[in-house]
Amino acid sequence: METTAELQNGRANAAAEKKDANYVFYELTRSICPECRKVIDAKILLRDNKVYMSKRCPDCGPFEALVYGDAEAYISLSRYNKPGTIPLAFNGELRHGCPHDCGLCPDHQQHACVGIIEVNSACNMACPLCFASARPGFSLTLEEVEQILDDYVRTEGNPEIVQFSGGEPTVHPHIIDFVRAANARRIPFVMINTNGRRIANDDRFLEELNQVRPSFYFQFDGFDKETYRTLRGEPDILEEKIRALDRLASIGLTVTLVPAVERGVNEHEIGHIVDFAIRHPAVRGINFQPAFHAGRHPRHDPMQRMTIPDIVKLIHEQTGGKFVASDFVPVPCCFPTCNAVTYAFVDGDQITPLPRIINVNDYLDYITNRAMPDWGLQIKGALEGLWSSASVAGSQKSSDQVQFSCQACGIPEGLTIGDLAQNMIMIMLQDFMDPWTFNQKNLMKCCKEFLLPGGKQVPFCAYNSVGYREQARVQLEAQEPERRRARVEGRNYQPQPITFDFSGNSKGPVRLLNPDVAQIK
Numbered sequence: 001m002e003t004t005a006e007l008q009n010g011r012a013n014a015a016a017e018k019k020d021a022n023y024v025f026y027e028l029t030r031s032i033c034p035e036c037r038k039v040i041d042a043k044i045l046l047r048d049n050k051v052y053m054s055k056r057c058p059d060c061g062p063f064e065a066l067v068y069g070d071a072e073a074y075i076s077l078s079r080y081n082k083p084g085t086i087p088l089a090f091n092g093e094l095r096h097g098c099p100h101d102c103g104l105c106p107d108h109q110q111h112a113c114v115g116i117i118e119v120n121s122a123c124n125m126a127c128p129l130c131f132a133s134a135r136p137g138f139s140l141t142l143e144e145v146e147q148i149l150d151d152y153v154r155t156e157g158n159p160e161i162v163q164f165s166g167g168e169p170t171v172h173p174h175i176i177d178f179v180r181a182a183n184a185r186r187i188p189f190v191m192i193n194t195n196g197r198r199i200a201n202d203d204r205f206l207e208e209l210n211q212v213r214p215s216f217y218f219q220f221d222g223f224d225k226e227t228y229r230t231l232r233g234e235p236d237i238l239e240e241k242i243r244a245l246d247r248l249a250s251i252g253l254t255v256t257l258v259p260a261v262e263r264g265v266n267e268h269e270i271g272h273i274v275d276f277a278i279r280h281p282a283v284r285g286i287n288f289q290p291a292f293h294a295g296r297h298p299r300h301d302p303m304q305r306m307t308i309p310d311i312v313k314l315i316h317e318q319t320g321g322k323f324v325a326s327d328f329v330p331v332p333c334c335f336p337t338c339n340a341v342t343y344a345f346v347d348g349d350q351i352t353p354l355p356r357i358i359n360v361n362d363y364l365d366y367i368t369n370r371a372m373p374d375w376g377l378q379i380k381g382a383l384e385g386l387w388s389s390a391s392v393a394g395s396q397k398s399s400d401q402v403q404f405s406c407q408a409c410g411i412p413e414g415l416t417i418g419d420l421a422q423n424m425i426m427i428m429l430q431d432f433m434d435p436w437t438f439n440q441k442n443l444m445k446c447c448k449e450f451l452l453p454g455g456k457q458v459p460f461c462a463y464n465s466v467g468y469r470e471q472a473r474v475q476l477e478a479q480e481p482e483r484r485r486a487r488v489e490g491r492n493y494q495p496q497p498i499t500f501d502f503s504g505n506s507k508g509p510v511r512l513l514n515p516d517v518a519q520i521k
C-alpha cells in the first residue's frame, strides 16, 4: 500500500515532462584536456547541423568546441576513407597507448605522406599567432638533418615530400645545404615553409635558391594592415611578401600560399586571396588553414572557430560562385574530415574545377568500391595522386595526373591537355586539430609527421597538442651548447636522439610552451 507521500511524489513526477536532448550523440572517441593534456573520453555531438566535441576532465572540468561546420557533410564523408599504407618500419613500440607512443608506433594507420623537419626555433618575425612559439633556442646541424633524412628514407623507401620548417628555416645558415641533402636522396618535392622576408631582401640567397630549386609553403594571410597587425604583429609586411613572390616568379620558382584564417580578422579576404593566387605567376596553390590554436596564439572562443565548411562557404560567396562546395572533395589518405581539395583550370576569367568534368567522388568512394575496368583503375590512381597530402601544386607529377584524368573526361572547349596542366590552380583546406578539437581517431591516420633526430616521427596534431613539442624543445635546446662546441672545434656533431616520456602525465599537467593557454576556454 502506497503512503500519502509516495502518492504525492508520483503525481509530481507524472506532472514533470521528460525532455529530449538538443543534440544527437554521434560517437565516442578519445581526446585530451586542453588544460592539463590528460587523455580523456570525448563525445561527438551533432547540433543545429554542426559538429561539436564535448569532454570532461576529472581535474579541469568540462569543455566544448566546434569541430565541423556542417554535420550533414561530416557524417557523409566516411566513404572517402581510403585504406592506409603501412610504412616499411616503425620507430615506436606499443607501451602506453595512443597518443603517447609516437612514433610511428605499429598502431598507426597510415605512412608519412609529408615529413616536416623543424631546422631551427628562431625567426625573423615574432607573430602573435605561431604554433611553433618561435624564439631563439636551437639550430640543427647538417649531420642531424642528414640523419633524419636517412631515417625517413628507411621508413618510407621513396619519400615524396619533405618540408623544412622552423622557426623560420630561411634564416638557418645551412638551409641551402639541407635542400641539397634532400635532393641528393632523390626526394622529389622539397619545400621550405617561409614568411618570405629573407627572399624579399637577400639577392644572394635568391641566387642560391635558384640553384637548388625548392618550392615554398608561403605564409600569406591577406592584404589588410589590420590582418597582419593582428596575426603577425607587422601591419606593413604585405609589400615584402609581394616582393618575395615577384622575385620567386622571376626565377621560375613556385609557391603554395598558406593563409591562416581567423574569425573576425581576415575571413573577408578569402575571395581576394583566391583572385590573387589565380593571377600571380609564382602561385600554384592555396592551403587555407583555420587559425591553429596551439603554441602562441591570441585568445579565442573554441565554439566560434573557423572550420573547413565555413571557409568553403566563404570561398563560394567571395568568388561569386567560381568555386562551390561540391568542387571540394576530401583527401582520402588521412581522415576525410582533416582536408579537402580541388583543382581548377584557369582560362582568363573562366574557372573550371576538375570535379565538374570528372566524377571524382565516385572514383574516391572506398565504401561502395565499385568495380572498374582497367582504364578506370588507372584514372582512379591518378585522382588518388591528386587527392593526396603528397600532391604538390604546380608540380610536373600533378600536371601529369591531371592530364591523365582528363583523357577520360570532357576537356573544356578551346583548351588542349597541355594548356590544362599549365593553367591549373589547387585550393586545399586543412584543419589542424588543436587541444580543444583533438580527436584520436583522426590522429591515428595522420599522414603529416614531424621528423626528429634519432628517427622519431610524430603526427602533426600530436606534436603540437599532446606535449611532444614541449619535450622535444627542451632536449633540442639542451643540445645547443654541444652543437656550438663542435662548430667552433671544426668537428662533426654526433646527433642525439629525441625521446619522450609521458609517465608523469597522469599525475599533473605537462609543461606548456604558452602559459596563457591554460586560461583560455
Ligand code: SF4
Residues within 6 Å of the ligand: 092, 097, 098, 099, 100, 101, 102, 103, 104, 105, 106, 107, 108, 109, 443, 444, 459, 462
Ligand atoms: S598517433 Fe599514431 S604513432 Fe602516435 S601513438 Fe597514436 S597510433 Fe601510435
Ligand code: SF4
Residues within 6 Å of the ligand: 123, 124, 125, 126, 127, 129, 130, 131, 132, 133, 134, 166, 167, 168, 195, 219
Ligand atoms: S608564425 Fe612563422 S613567421 Fe611567424 S613567428 Fe612563427 S615561425 Fe616566425
Ligand code: SF4
Residues within 6 Å of the ligand: 334, 335, 338, 431, 432, 433, 442, 443, 445, 446, 447, 448, 459, 460, 461
Ligand atoms: S595533421 Fe592533424 S588534421 Fe592533418 S591529417 Fe594529421 S591529424 Fe589530420
